């Protein structure tokens with residue numbers, strides 16, 4: 001496979017990158033309080049944020065991630081810094097200044113009001129307009145963290161801003177059962193968790209809903225009707241014990257699904273790892289009695305490439321090799337075992353008798369950043385393995 005190129009996208013990353021792998025036995029709500037809010041708050045210090053974000057971008061590029069949707073933090077300077085860094089490294093990115101104004105989060109890490117959250121969101125939008133006016137590489141993304149984090153006025157104002165600007169939106173949906181119970185308590189009049197977003201004008205074709213592990217038939221129908229998109233985050237869903245999302249079930253209902261690493265709920269910066277985990281989680285769903293739930297290698301690679309491109313609304317530009325698309329690609333190099341059984345430097349042992357499909361399968365299960373030789377975004381070489 002050396003000399004061939006393959007594309008990979010990453011529709012979702014968090015700013016909690018330094019916590020990758022640190023989650024203990026927590027689940028979503030205690031994980032947020034114990035690990036996530038303290039780290040995010042600390043990134044208001046721009047020298048620390050610079051170190052963290054630069055490494056995160058280098059790391060995701062080294063794994064072949066040409067496009068990322070980032071949840072930054074509530075801090076405008078450090079969110080703007082993330083946008084600057086993505087632009088200078090050449091990574092295509094959606095940059096979200098996180099909105100969260102309720103007392104779910106501690107007073108030392110939350111927006112002081114819906115008005116200030118909106119004003120700070122606009123400040124980041126203005127900054128990105130100043131560095132990339134046509135959003136050719138960097139685009140703002142409206143980011144209400146999740147329903148329990150946001151007051152109704154804040155969600156309404158972000159819904160109105162979306163209508164005014166046509167910018168994309170990202171948020172979390174139905175990740176964990178305790179979270180769903182909390183949403184029911186906080187929004188007793190809503191028909192469902194998904195309906196909370198819909199009734200605030202936040203569900204549209206440009207909405208990326210992360211997780212959606214426990215959505216009901218009615219919620220799937222509403223997501224389909226609004227043409228909102230789903231980011232499946234299998235590593236995170238397992239790591240913080242959220243549940244097994246039923247991706248086959250989503251696809252059968254015509255939903256658009258891509259993959260997310262969701263660091264640091266997820267432990268890895270690699271979208272290839274997310275593809276692997278999506279395949280394995282689908283087998284856990286199958287073990288629950290639905291054998292057709294299993295996803296194939298082709299299907300998880302679709303989710304990681306064209307699926308992800310559609311989730312971020314760039315399916316006409318990236319995700320495939322059609323004439324007229326932009327050159328976002330990675331070069332993948334496998335190993336080879338020679339006749340004396342000496343192994344070359346490659347990571348994946350190819351003996352020479354494997355079919356093309358078998359080589360791809362070996363790569364999916366055994367590859368990592370060492371098999372990513374080079375990465376291009378919009379034709380620019382943004383990573384080369386030394």
Ligand SMILES: O=c1[nH]c(=O)c2nc[nH]c2[nH]1
Nearest residue numbers: 036145146172236262265
């Ligand atoms: O995976 C997640 N990461 C987060 O930061 C978050 N916040 C709310 N819900 C969340 N889920």
